[in-house]
Amino acid sequence: MLEFSILAIFATCIAGMMTRAQSRKRKREALLPVWERENGKNQIEKWLEGFLAKLKRTSTRTEKCRLILAVERMQFERDVYAAWWKYVQFGEEKVEIIAYDNDSLQKIKITEFQKQLLKSNASLKNQLIGHSEIKEEKGEWQIPAELKTKIISEGGEALVFSEKFGFFETAVRVQIFDPFLFTNNFGLDLLTWKINFEKDYEKAVNKEQSEKQNQMPKHKNIIKNFVNIELFHKKDLKQEDCIGWITIMEKADEDLRTVLKDEKIGIEQRKKIAEGILDGIVYLHNIGIVHFDKKMENVLLMNGFPKIIDFGLIREFTGRMGYREMGYARKGSKFRIITALSSATPGFAAQAQITIGDGYKTINLFYFLFCDWKSSWNLLYKPIDEKERKKIDKIVKNCNASSIHKIKERNISIIREITSIISIPSSSSHFCLDDPNLTKSVQVSSLKQNATKCVIQDLENLTKNVLDQKSSNLCVPISVATLLRFAIKNDLGLDEGNYYSAEKILSTLTLIVYPRSMAGLNLNPNKEETEFQLNQIELLLERLCKKTYLMETGWEIIRQLYWKEERQPKESTCKFEKILLHKNFVCSRPLTVTGAIIIPYKRIDGIDYPEKLFFHQMTLDRIENGEYVLQNNQFTDQSSTVIRIKQRYPHYAAEPFVSNLENQTGDNIFIDGNIKIELINEQYYMTRNRWFLLPYAYSLKLTEV
Structure with a gap:
């Protein structure tokens, strides 16, 4: 009996010890992150079910977009096919991957997920689907x-x-x-x-x-x-x-x-x-x-x-x-x-991720660590002459930061040497990407789609889609890319259409050479933006032709779009010329021109659009029967918009230039040597719903060194 009592007491002690041990374990567990606990998976499962129920969103993409994205997630027998494929075609059991030259690259088994998509839309079977047909996503999150x-x-x-x-x-x-x-x-x-x-x-x-x-x-x-x-x-x-x-x-x-x-x-x-x-x-x-x-x-x-x-x-x-x-x-x-x-962030891209070239691979991020905010953007993107370069050299030397130029060689020795933050007093906010929306990653296919929309939109009858537009229509870099494509072919005799297409030039212009151009010449500018927009074309052309403190000329970067030197355009200089348009002007090569139009009050789909002045950068293709013919065929296989403007029409000029001219001379006629130009604007004689060109246009020429 005594032995039984001792055993009972011993068992009770053991049970108590185990209870206390379990209690201590639970307390220790409670102090651990949920992902380190023994039952962590169950707890994450429980949290996840509640969390997923709160996630709601919309999408503007289609079943076709889903299929293209599903192909991008596939592992091919050769990884390079991911860069080469242009089309896919889905059969019953396999999907065929097709290259730019329409050669078949591979037939690969359709995934179960792709089968589900094809079940919901059987019309997508046995048709060529283009890699670039992914629509831009404009869907939104709808969360509690x-x-x-x-x-x-x-x-x-x-x-x-x-x-x-x-x-x-x-x-x-x-x-x-x-x-x-x-x-x-x-x-x-x-x-x-x-x-x-x-x-x-x-x-x-x-x-x-x-x-x-x-x-x-x-x-x-x-x-x-x-x-x-x-x-x-x-x-x-x-x-x-x-x-x-x-x-x-x-x-x-x-x-x-x-x-x-x-x-x-x-x-x-x-x-x-x-x-x-x-x-x-x-x-x-x-x-x-x-x-x-x-x-x-x-x-x-x-x-x-x-x-x-x-x-x-x-x-x-x-x-x-x-x-x-x-x-x-x-x-x-x-x-x-x-x-x-085929995607990159403006201002932080390597050329190889948007083309097959290797003309720019510097990690720009480091420049921002050693310079103040405005100075970083200006040293990267502001075109300068030799006089300004020497001034900046002195400031950089005083910071013991001359090795900043070695960053492009992947040499970050500046970390040990620099003694103070580089600050350039003359830095302008024009070159800064202050809006964080401008440094979000961009799909090259999205750039192409926006460029296509830009050159085919009805600019004679601006629609709700254009009137609603808040972001860039890329019209400035599109026009410059068109001039450069023409110059590569006609001045240097190179017709590498695939490697030096207007689309690839545009990608490099906007993502590497001058990312501020992503903001573009907005079709719907507010008052504060107007001055910048009217100067934007000249800034971009200067950037193309001149070096900045930290980068080569834009043309030199674009010249290396293809990695093999023997397939690149010849070494050459890039120059632009400012040209005054007039009724007797003769056009010998494409020009980039700025158009202005006043759209009167409109009510569309119940939305009121007040009278508005719009600007748009366009390409003057030729002069025909006394008319400027504005057209851009470089970005689309579709028929691009054609606008015809009489050469005898007056030209647009901003205030206060026209009013000052009238006060001084008694009329609105601008005289430059033997050339006389009638000037108008929204306050002086400007007809509504009619395009007028600004008097200055620009040409671009490449000259072999």
Whole structure:
């Protein structure tokens, strides 16, 4: 009996000890992040179901767009096919990938996800679908108020929220790969997922050891993804085609763009940040990832330490599953070869990611760390002469920063040498991309579509689509690209239409040479923009023909659109000429001209549009029967808009020039030598609904050295 009592007491003690141990374990578990707990997966599942129910959005893309994007996520037998394919054609079981010259590259098995798309729209079978037929996404997120207060950043296909898991503040990024995800056409009943945890992966090391699949980037200067949830269509039982990510990651204090624009930090802190970014870039290279969107917004600061984020535009060499599963690399040959990316951020692009050239590959991000905000943009994009260059040299030398020119050689020795932030007193805001919308990544296909819309739109009868337009119509760089394309062919005798197409010239102009031109000559300018817009064409032409402090001439960068020197245009100089139009003017080559038109009050679809003065940059193709013929055939196979303006018509000039002229001479006739030009504007004799040209036009000529 005594033995039984002792055993009972012992058992009670053991039970008590176990209870206390379990209690301590629960307390320790409660202090751990949810992703490190034993039941972490169940807790994330529960959170995810509630979170997904709140995500709603619309999309302006189509089933055809979805198919094209699904092809971009495929792994081809040769990665280079991702850059070569122009068309696809879906059969019953296979999809054929077709090149620019209409040669078949490969037939590949249709994925389960693609089968589902073809079931919903069988008419897409057995027809040629163009790679560039992806429509621009103009859909919007429609999320509840409780989530709106948590938004950190928002884009058309991505959202970042702040989210608290227990004691831990995190950022949650929602990334869409299929445009219908979270729309009414793709409900949660069609969705399944796979949850991946950072703790289950080793730190990625040497890219040569690519047989090690269970690895992910882990570095103090790379954003840490704690959890990555891969989203799949429910019918995709093998989970071959990931259509979205939900990533739980570190939450930073602020982004580098905001810090630098607001001039919040001094040179020593900037140098430390530069070192951290460089360490992160080198680590990524070593493990087989090249980041091609190195802009200020993609560097976050946590307690002053930089963290590289956003792995949407990368080239990945290893094919490691861990990179994809944890949200650091996308699936598909597109992300294994740089020329297939066909997307870039204005001002932060390498030429190879938008063409097959290698004329510009400098990491511009570093310039912004060593110069103040305005000076950075001016040193990169303001055309200068030798006198101004010498003045800047003195300022740079006083900062002990002459090695800033070595950045283009991938030499960042300036980190050790610079003693103060470079500040150029004469810097102008004209060259700054202050609006963060202008430094969002741009698809080259979207540029082409916008260019096509621009040259075929009805400019004689401006529609609601044009009247509503708030952003650039790209008319200035389009016109300049047209002149340059003509000069390459006619002045240098080179007709490499595919490599030096107007489309590729436009991409390089807007993304590398002069990104401010993305703002363009807006068809609907506000009063503050007008002066800038009227000068924009000359600024762009100067940038094309002149060097800046940190960059070659725009023409020299464009000349290297093709990587083989023997296929490039001959070394040459680029010059533009300002030309005065008049009734006896003879046109010998295309010119870029600016048109002005007053559109009276209109009411369209219940919306009132007050009377408005519009400007538009156009190409003067020829003079025919006493008329200026304005047309641009370089960007489309469709019939481009043709506008005819009588040579005898007066020309537009802004105020106060016309009123001063009339006060001084008694009329509105401008005299330049033997040339007389009648001038008008919205206050002086300007007929409504009729185009008038500004008196000055510009020609562009290339001369072999």
